Amino acid sequence: MKTEEIIHLIRTNNLMKFYKSKEWKELRLQALERDHYECQSCKRKGKYSRAQNVHHKKEVKTHPELALDLDNVESICIPCHNEEHKRLEKYIKKKKFVNEERW
Secondary structure, three states, X not given: OOHHHHHHHHHOXXXXXXXXOHHHHHHHHHXXXXXXXXXXXXXXXXXXXXOOEEEEOOOOOOOHHHOOOHHHEEEEOHXXXXXXXXXXXXXXXOOOOOOOOOO
């Protein structure tokens, strides 16, 4: 698949076809191998976690030309990926401030 075709898929919101493409699968594997299957987000925090996902640093929807750029992706674990995209915020109830004096 040509780069123009991939950009067209992204711009027409056909992301599933992009993520199933041979080109993405190859780039994904390159990123995981480059990063030794370690979550780069956890690594920056001084922790270790095995990476299962590859994350675009600059979103493909806003930067489709960088969709297959190895420098624009990093290996990341599922919890960090969810945090990066704020996927779980709607399920987390925000705690209200409670006065420290409890009668």
